[in-house]
Amino acid sequence: MIEHLYVHIPFCPNICPYCAFYKESAGRERVELFIDALLIEAQRHATNLLPRTIFFGGGTPSALSYSQMERLLDGLQRILNLSELREWTIEMNPATVAADKAKLLKQAGVNRISMGVQSWDDLVLKKLGRTHSAEKAEESFFLLRDAGFENISIDLIFGIPGQSMTSWRETLEKTLSLAPEHLSAYGLTYEEGTEFFYLLNRGVMKPNTHLEADQFELAAQLLGKAGYEHYEISNYAKKNYSSQHNMAYWLGSDYLGLGPSAFSTLERERWRNICDTGLYSSSTMSGRTARDFEEKLSSSTLEAERAAFGLRTHHGVDFIRAQPWQKELEEMEKHELLYRTHDRWLLTPKGFLLADSVGEIFF
Ligand SMILES: C[S@@+](CC[C@H](N)C(=O)[O-])C[C@H]1O[C@@H](n2cnc3c(N)ncnc32)[C@H](O)[C@@H]1O
Numbered sequence: 068m069i070e071h072l073y074v075h076i077p078f079c080p081n082i083c084p085y086c087a088f089y090k091e092s093a094g095r096e097r098v099e100l101f102i103d104a105l106l107i108e109a110q111r112h113a114t115n116l117l118p119r120t121i122f123f124g125g126g127t128p129s130a131l132s133y134s135q136m137e138r139l140l141d142g143l144q145r146i147l148n149l150s151e152l153r154e155w156t157i158e159m160n161p162a163t164v165a166a167d168k169a170k171l172l173k174q175a176g177v178n179r180i181s182m183g184v185q186s187w188d189d190l191v192l193k194k195l196g197r198t199h200s201a202e203k204a205e206e207s208f209f210l211l212r213d214a215g216f217e218n219i220s221i222d223l224i225f226g227i228p229g230q231s232m233t234s235w236r237e238t239l240e241k242t243l244s245l246a247p248e249h250l251s252a253y254g255l256t257y258e259e260g261t262e263f264f265y266l267l268n269r270g271v272m273k274p275n276t277h278l279e280a281d282q283f284e285l286a287a288q289l290l291g292k293a294g295y296e297h298y299e300i301s302n303y304a305k306k307n308y309s310s311q312h313n314m315a316y317w318l319g320s321d322y323l324g325l326g327p328s329a330f331s332t333l334e335r336e337r338w339r340n341i342c343d344t345g346l347y348s349s350s351t352m353s354g355r356t357a358r359d360f361e362e363k364l365s366s367s368t369l370e371a372e373r374a375a376f377g378l379r380t381h382h383g384v385d386f387i388r389a390q391p392w393q394k395e396l397e398e399m400e401k402h403e404l405l406y407r408t409h410d411r412w413l414l415t416p417k418g419f420l421l422a423d424s425v426g427e428i429f430f
């Protein structure tokens with residue numbers, strides 16, 4: 068039985084210049100067709116699905132209108148057995164949070180919100196091309212609390228050129244004052260094909276890796292002091308509030324992804340649906356596959372992925388699993404990127420900053 072379900076909802080109210088997730092602007096007819104297709108895709112897998120976690124990601128799932136959301140939720144509730152469901156997350160952009168939608172989601176059983184605040188500094192929000200202000204984000208946060216959500220996560224971004232240490236500190240402090248249960252703090256990445264990537268290559272945007280490292284450390288320090296557990300490089304949670312869905316990915320569980328661009332990994336098979344909403348919808352509706360990529364994973368690839376992802380979490384990699392890379396890990400230990408406990412390898416604070424390079428040793 069598949070226990071983890073991802074649903075990709077590829078629509079956004081506007082397109083942010085740094086973002087490479089598969090998304091497009093929401094046109095009414097396209098959204099309706101997409102919902103039809105998604106429900107058909109869900110139906111195809113229904114007999115093998117008993118989800119413990121569901122994650123509506125995007126894009127911006129909250130960009131759906133009330134009636135679109137209602138149709139999607141009703142359809143999924145009809146098709147799926149949700150008796151084992153423990154965590155149901157939806158990603159929201161503060162600009163698209165509304166009281167009626169929040170109530171609908173709560174009633175449907177969604178119990179976790181992940182909201183992309185990014186910064187509480189209006190100048191930084193402008194730089195990121197966000198359409199909401201800090202004030203609107205705060206309003207949205209309280210609206211979600213009033214609707215009864217007791218598990219809210221806030222996404223923040225640091226390492227943005229022009230974002231001072233003071234601005235980042237204030238963003239962290241403001242976030243702490245709201246006491247969300249979970250927080251993701253991402254270092255800005257320049258993703259190929261985005262406007263920021265183009266600006267970087269033309270030398271218009273200049274990253275400052277030292278400042279970024281200081282901002283990472285400040286987050287770890289302030290959030291740790293406030294009682295948040297740093298359970299994955301970019302993720303912090305109050306006790307018992309780490310994301311069960313993401314932990315399942317990181318620890319190598321199988322998952323099914325529905326919707327355009329969604330990946331699935333089931334019993335050594337990995338596939339991705341096509342990154343084109345129109346084609347995804349028409350293929351699925353006419354009974355054809357929407358996959359445009361498939362691969363069979365070898366057990367050594369799966370082991371390498373588990374080790375690489377595990378190392379990014381507070382679980383680290385246990386000695387038995389780490390055996391094939393013993394020499395490389397010892398080398399990293401000499402450079403103070405890793406340390407060992409009685410049974411496992413873990414990243415040092417310096418290792419956190421260079422985690423991508425450390426992860427490469429497994430492949
Ligand atoms: C799919 S978006 C989240 C929800 C919603 N679409 C929003 O923007 O509010 C997931 C998160 O990824 C992060 N993100 C996206 N692109 C990024 C980039 N290039 N660098 C760092 N973080 C990024 C943002 O923090 C964003 O909130």
Ligand code: SF4
Nearest residue numbers: 079082083086125126
């Ligand atoms: S950051 Fe969120 S709102 Fe902005 S383009 Fe990406 S998915 Fe859409």
